[in-house]
Amino acid sequence: MLDVLSYLMDRPGSWVSGEEMASSLGISRAAVWKQIQILRSRGYSILSSTRKGYLLAQVPDILDRRSITRALETGYLGRELHYQSETSSTNDLARSVVGSARNGAVVLSEIQTSGRGRLGREWLSPRGGVWMSLILKPNLPPALAPRINMAVGVALARxxxxxxxxxxxxxxxxxxxxxxxxxxxxxxxxxxxxxxxxYVVVGVGINANLDGGAFPGLWNATSLQQELGRRVSREELIVRFLKEAERSLEDMTSDLEKVRQEWCLRSSTLNRLVRIELAGEELVGTARSIDQEGALLIETEEGTMRRVLAGDCIHLRPVKRDDQGR
Amino acid sequence: MLDVLSYLMDRPGSWVSGEEMASSLGISRAAVWKQIQILRSRGYSILSSTRKGYLLAQVPDILDRRSITRALETGYLGRELHYQSETSSTNDLARSVVGSARNGAVVLSEIQTSGRGRLGREWLSPRGGVWMSLILKPNLPPALAPRINMAVGVALARxxxxxxxxxxxxxxxxxxxxxxxxxxxxxxxxxxxxxxxxYVVVGVGINANLDGGAFPGLWNATSLQQELGRRVSREELIVRFLKEAERSLEDMTSDLEKVRQEWCLRSSTLNRLVRIELAGEELVGTARSIDQEGALLIETEEGTMRRVLAGDCIHLRPVKRDDQGR
Known part of the structure; x- marks a missing residue:
């Protein structure tokens, strides 16, 4: 069945005769027909014509490892690709394969049953999103790992x-x-x-084809589908993101300042009044920049600069003091 | 058998009647005798007298989890204790139990078959050494983890x-x-x-009761046994180290400067000519101090100060330039 699918996917928008396919794949025409039926039952829209043969009109919104691999435009990122229809979290899955994984291996899942955000917080991960983890093995001291976070953020925004x-x-x-x-x-x-x-595992969660019902009670979440009013090709999204991520990771080594500057340009945190919540402390001020270690530089109301490595950042609206959530 | 051993260990230096032991443990006198024989076969020296009963004269140089637990003087460190007669590396073993382990859990093994030092280098770990790992779950940002390394180093030296x-x-x-x-x-x-x-896993390897034959070809290794001309009690060593480590880890949170200063006092690197080998670089200078992040501060021959977070450090003898290994 996968052979028939591959054959059709290699000829996008073209009619393919059943006879030609059968002979190329070394199977009977009846076997071709049977596989077409199975593919249709899985959501593939395949037109058929007694004279012209078959045409793959639409693929369903499930990720296909081989199809992604064929479409990749990267040197190493995603060239080793692990796919699961369901997993607890792709970061956990990545850690379980990291011993034998190559630098740049990618783990994908249709669903995460225990998706996590920072500090162990829940991240809703139903079908339709892109839930993936990159496995990187860079020769860096751990203090420089936030640069990777920065490079991937820039690539995703781009x-x-x-x-x-x-x-x-x-x-x-x-x-x-x-x-x-x-x-x-x-x-x-x-x-x-x-x-x-x-090693570094970079988990990336993209609310792609999720409708509003996917975030019950979450006023601060949205999805590409909601913003665009249409579904997107997750395969196209993954392939493009991996290309941009590979580029940003390369920039990170050769020209970190370029990555930092792009981060600043694409940031919605800079030049805003923010509140940083640390373990036992709270800091209010205007975010002015980030440095090459990914730390946020905050100008406090007293005019001093504070460097913040970690913490929750809340964007404040600089309207009324009473309106700042306090 | 462990019941008889515990019973005897609870009464150090005392004769214990077989009848009393049998009745306290709810077993027959013949069963007591059988267990004594088994203990003797495992290296325990147990004196027996028809009138006085039994006396535990000497325990063999194997680590006993229950005996260590009884001797511990810590609040939390080592209170959860995992013991294996053999493992690949106690850091690996620690990572495999870390999910369910409490802060302060300790992993011990008589032998490491793949003991590791920094950067994946081999660490010989035959029987007679102390090979252990501490599992810590501190609420710290990762950039401050070198402080733990510093605190444990100080505790071990002390x-x-x-x-x-x-x-x-x-x-x-x-x-x-x-x-x-x-x-x-x-x-x-x-x-x-x-x-x-x-989490943090701190692997500690102590060449305790190893003779010279344990380090074939290693001119730069020694053991406590070689230095002292006698074997040491590994149990006493472990118990004392865990006490000192708990103290230093507490100091690290409440008075980091105290830990840093003790590190400096106990250091053999400071005020020496050293060569630091980094990935693509070499730096020669005099080690002047370490900072609170564990970075070494080097004064170069040109008089500038360099801060070194990572790298191999070679102690140079400040004798002749030709003698500096170049």
Whole structure:
């Protein structure tokens, strides 16, 4: 069945005769017909004509590992591709295969049953989203891992902006917003010795083809489908993102300042009044920049600069003091 | 058998009548005798007298989980104790139990078959050494993990100095030397999100009761047994080290400067000419201090200060330039 699918996918928009396909694949015409029926039952729309043969008109919204692999435009990122229809979290799955995985391996799942955001928070991950993790094995000290987070954030913002023309802003440290609503999240996890990363797993969650019902009670989440009013090709999205991520990761090594500047340009946090919530502390001020270690530089109301490595960032509307959530 | 052993260990240096033991443990006197025989076959020296009963004269040099637990003087460190007679590496074993382990859990093994030092280097771990890992779950950002490395190094140096009167020096970042020879190594590994540690595994290897034959071809290794001319009680060593480590880890949170200063005092790297080998670079200078992030501060020959987070550190003898290994 997969052979027939591959054959048709290799000839997009073209009619293919059943006889030609049968002979090329070394199977009977009846076997071709049977596989066509199975593909249709799985959501593939395949036209048939007694004279012209078959034409693949539409593929269903499920991810196909081989189809993605064929479409990839990267050197190494995603060339090793793990796919599951369901997993607890792609970061967990990535960690379970990391020992034998190559640098740049990617893990994909249709559904995450225990998707996580930062600090163990829940991340809803129903069918229709893009839930994936990149496995990276860079030769970097762990203190520089936030650069990877920065590079992937930039790549993701660029992808959504260029593919769909969306106004996407990076919210420090690792969400992507449309307006004030989350459309993507990044969860970067590391395993390291004191002076060397063993590996980095970058979890990327994109609310792609999710309708409003996917976020019950979540006023601050949205999806590409909601913003665009249509479904998107998740395969196209994945392929483009991996290309942009590979580019940004390369920039990170050769020209970090370029990545930092693009982050600043695409940020929705900079030049805003923000509240940072740390373990036992709260800091209010205007976000002025990030540095090459991914730390946010905040100008407090007293005019001093504070460097913030970690914490929750809340975008405040600089309207009324009473309106700042306090 | 363990019941008889515990019964005897609870009464150190005392004769215990077989009848009393049998009745307390609810077993027959013949069963007591049988267990005594088994213990003797495992290396326990147990005296017996028809009138006085039994006396535990000497325990063999194997670690006993229950005996260590009884001797512990800590609040939380080592209270959860995992013991294996053999494992690949205690850091690997620690990672395999970390999900359900409590903060402060400790993993011990008599032998490591694939003991590792920094950067994946081999660490010989035959019977007679102390091979252990501490599982810590501190609420710290990953950039501060080197403080844990520093605190454990200080605790280990203090233990060896106070228990055995040895002149032990800490070689940056994480070896303990007697003279110029390694007697202990520390391998700290972390798992983290960008702004929060998930856990830290601190591997501690102590060349305790190893004779010279344990290090074929290693001119720069020694053991406590070689330095002291006698075997040591590994149980006493473990119990004392865990107590000192708990103290240093507490100091790390409440008074980091105290830990840093003790590190400096016990260091054999400071005020020495050193060569730091980084990925593509080499740096020669005098080690002047370490900072609170565990970075080494090097004064170069040109008089500038360099901050080194990672790298191999080679102690140079400041004798002749030709003699500096170049």
């Amino acid at each position: 992808t959504l902006s260029e593919l769909y023309g969306l106004q996407v802003g990076i919210k420090w440290p690792n969400d992507l917003l449309v307006g004030e609503k989350k459309v993507c999240g990044i969860l970067t996890e590391i395993s390291a010795e004191m002076d060397r990363l063993n | 233990t060896l100095s106070e228990l055995y009167g040895l002149q032990v020096g800490i070689k940056w970042p994480n070896d303990l030397l007697v003279g110029e020879k390694k007697v202990c190594g520390i391998l700290t590994e972390i798992s983290a999100e960008m702004d929060r540690l998930n």
